[in-house]
Each structure stands twice: as C-alpha cells, then as structure tokens.
Amino acid sequence: METQIDKFLYCTGLLCPMPVVKTKKAIKDMAINQILEMIATDPGAIPDMQAWAKQTQHELLLAEKHDDGKFRFLIKKTH
Secondary structure (H helix, E strand, O other): OOOOOOEEEEEOOOOOOHHHHHHHHHHHOOOOOOEEEEEEOOOOHHHHHHHHHHHHOOEEEEEEEOOOOOEEEEEEOOO
16 A cells, blocks of 8 residues: 655655754644655664654554665654
C-alpha cells in the first residue's frame, strides 16, 4: 500500500538538532493524521527522530537508511 504524503521536508546537509527542529516546525502547521516525509543526511537523525516521536507522541511510521547515505522518515501527526 502506498502511503499518501501530505508534506515534504528536506534536511539534507543539516546536522543535529536542525532536522528535529525543522520537523517540529513543519508538523505544527499540518492537520491531524497527515503524513510528513523528511529526508536527512545526518547519521544521528534516526535516534534523534525516534526520541522526538516518543517524546511528542507523533507516530514515526518509517525510519530507513538508503544506500546513498540519506535517511527517510515518515511521521504521522497524531494531535
């Protein structure tokens, strides 16, 4: 099943904590149940996003590393 992406956020080249900061800002302007796709290149982005999702109670649907060194996240706004 293909996931409907409502908003895209590119954080390539940004280091911690900027991907989390930009994700937080982007998701604030979205409606509940919308999905944000965020792309990052910071190797610390996966644990950072996992911790952020747990802390904020938004749903981290996907956190994957690609062969090109990019990390892809799908985050569902829950509240």
